[in-house]
Amino acid sequence: MNILKINKRLTITSSLLLFSVVSFSQNKFTIKGQLSPEINGKKVLLSYKNNGVSVEDSTKAEMGKFTFKGLIGDPAYARISVDPPAITTMQNVKSLDVRDFFIDAGEILITGSAGAKTAVIKGGKTQADYQRRFELYKPVQARVDSLNTLIAGYKEKGDNKAMDAARLEMNAEFAKTGKIDSNFIKDNPNSFLSLDIWRTKHRGTLRSNFEPEFKRFSPEVRNTFAGREIQAKFDLAKKLAPGQPAPEFKLKDTAGKEISLSSLRGKNVFVCFYTPDFMNYDAFTFNLGRINRALKDKNTVMITVYYSYADRPDSYWMETIKRSNFNWINLSDIGGVNNAGSVSPTAKAYGLTYYTLPNALLIGEDGKILASQLKLNDTGLGQELAQLIK
Structure with missing residues (x-):
């Protein structure tokens, strides 16, 4: 169970799309991958959202190498998949070779000796922030993994009391992620990732009393497509x-x-x-x-x-x-x-x-x-x- 994936939705879809994508600057990005030669000839799928618009691109790996080029407005939460199945099911989800990351303008490197799941991804500031957040989650993730193993064992033994106690502890671990994110947002007002975490937290509902929280982000962050969109929602709420x-x-x-x-x-x-x-x-x-x-x-x-x-x-x-x-x-x-x-x-x-x-x-x-x-x-x-x- 990946805590970070639970707390971060793949798609950013709570958009009113009040602004045209083309009205915001689009910058070039290049993704260069070098993974195991064993993925030679396999499909590599890239999916992300460019200022609220879904984008998918694919290519074939050649001796483990692949390249994607495109345009991006705001930094974009993305997913890279190697040899993805036609349909994702509960049975094959654990075997998927996928990795989540952030696309920033400029060059992004995806390197590793195996597949995408264990690759190292280096890019711009947002990806670096995303990796820092991932490191903060590691102790919680480790304990959740341990509790999942314990719960499976208790279930097999029919020990409901121990299983309930482990689940309560797991809920407490999940609660820690909220504190981690709150501190991250507070400490990083100039990070687009902070804004992305914040708007995901509030989902589609942005009540007017949330505006002071939004104003704590830097002018640079508030002037992104996402920031301008959020401000438009606050303006509409006032009307x-x-x-x-x-x-x-x-x-x-x-x-x-x-x-x-x-x-x-x-x-x-x-x-x-x-x-x-x-x-x-x-x-x-x-x-x-x-x-x-x-x-x-x-x-x-x-x-x-x-x-x-x-x-x-x-x-x-x-x-x-x-x-x-x-x-x-x-x-x-x-x-x-x-x-x-x-x-x-x-x-x-x-x-x-x-x-x-x-x-x-x-x-x-x-x-x-x-x-x-x-x-x-x-x-x-x-x-x-x-x-x-x-």
């Missing part, structure tokens, strides 16, 4: 803060009739943007029903706006409404978000992506936002919102 006018939207209901937010002026509006594709969806729908009951006598209109992949039929939306018991206004913005981020005017106005759904706001009779960034899993949310309505 959606209580007291601000709610952005207009016009979407169709189940009968094909277009309904605008402005047409509901004079009523309070609880609007929830959602997709049915997330865990705990049933608990979410149950809580929406609870919120509806709390607000029904408060001159409030309840609206749910459906998001899904564009290739799904409309019937799936209707089935979702029925299954979820959404007996209020149901609107659709199918295709409004995709894996890249916001697509439709409504999604862009409210900063919606698959990583920020579900998302809800309470809008007052005057069209101004009463509450945003709502915790939709809070069973007392309905009563709290009811108290906000005069």
Whole structure:
């Protein structure tokens, strides 16, 4: 079990893509590999993201040598794979010859006497920082590996008490990684890796009270594509803060009739943007029903706006409404978000992506936002919102 991989996602996909990739400078990089001659003729696959855009490149090794050339904006978290299988499964994952690293502009060297997994990778500042972080994780990794061996033995013996104790210790080891990362970020404000760890920690949710943390990064880091993108999210959060006018939207209901937010002026509006594709969806729908009951006598209109992949039929939306018991206004913005981020005017106005759904706001009779960034899993949310309505 690799701790660093648990704490670091391969792809950086929580992007709103508010900036064009081409609007940021692109710099050349070259990756030169020299591994065992035994990989001669085998495919070498390179995968990474260039300012939010997925890139894959491949070549064949010749006597262990291979070369990649390309353009990169921000430093990019990448993976090199030697002779990758067509499909990765639980059965073959341990045998994969892969290595994770960071691509910086300039030359990167991947060298070793065997495959990619044990190679030494030298590149720019971000890769050096990544290696420093890896060294900090080593004691935790060693203990986790030892505990995994112990747990396997306890399981075979049927010693549940010892197994539970070992798992508790493992949880404590995992907790240490958070402290390691917090200290790394604090000590390295001019490192792009620090920013990458920080945004991964917060995933797709960047609440406005996180902005002071972001401001601690150096101007150089904050002016990267990722930094400018994060700042844009904070700016959008300010526009959606209580007291601000709610952005207009016009979407169709189940009968094909277009309904605008402005047409509901004079009523309070609880609007929830959602997709049915997330865990705990049933608990979410149950809580929406609870919120509806709390607000029904408060001159409030309840609206749910459906998001899904564009290739799904409309019937799936209707089935979702029925299954979820959404007996209020149901609107659709199918295709409004995709894996890249916001697509439709409504999604862009409210900063919606698959990583920020579900998302809800309470809008007052005057069209101004009463509450945003709502915790939709809070069973007392309905009563709290009811108290906000005069």
